[in-house]
Amino acid sequence: EAVVSTQSTGNTKVKVEPAKFELKGEFDPKLKPKKRNNNKKKKKNRQDNLLDWRERAGGQDLREKHAKIVILHHCFDPKEFLEDACQIIEIRDDIREECEKLGPTKKVIIFDRHPQGIVSIKFGTHEAADEAVKLFHNRWFGGKQIKAALWDGVT
Helix, strand or coil: CCCCEEEEECCEEEEECCCCCCCCCCCCHHHCCCCCCHHHHHHHHHHHHHHCCCCCHHHCCCCCHHHHEEEEECCCCCCHHHHCCHHHHHHHHHHHHHHHCCCCEEEEEEECCCCCCEEEEEECCHHHHHHHHHHHCCCEECCEECEEEECCCCC
16 A cells, blocks of 8 residues: 655645656667676686787786795794794895895785795796795795795685
8 A cells, every 4th residue: 555645844745655667668678788798808818918929018928917926835833923023024034135136026925823834925027936936945944844836816
């Protein structure tokens, strides 16, 4: 049952009634603009770029951005930081110093509570990241053998 209300305030009347929804004219779905799916195009372009054997203008590498990030496992034991939190800075500085020898290092992140002792290093170039993997993989640091790999973009 519809609610209709009329109320007057001073010289104006306000009438409230349920809305009537109806189509004005005729609807032709063929005239409706189609949605463009740019995701397929982007994915195809990305795949084409990865499979392209040519270098881009300026000598840029065709790999994904996340291929400039190196992940180091077993760099530290998180329990060490409970005793002395300053060790986080020391480890970060030691790793940054080693990485700067390979090329521009943009960021070094220590995941101080991760049980596997993870460190993430972002390089300015793909070549520096590749060299870092070669340098750090199976290297000993603080009594632990480090595992190094390029970040897969997910984990």
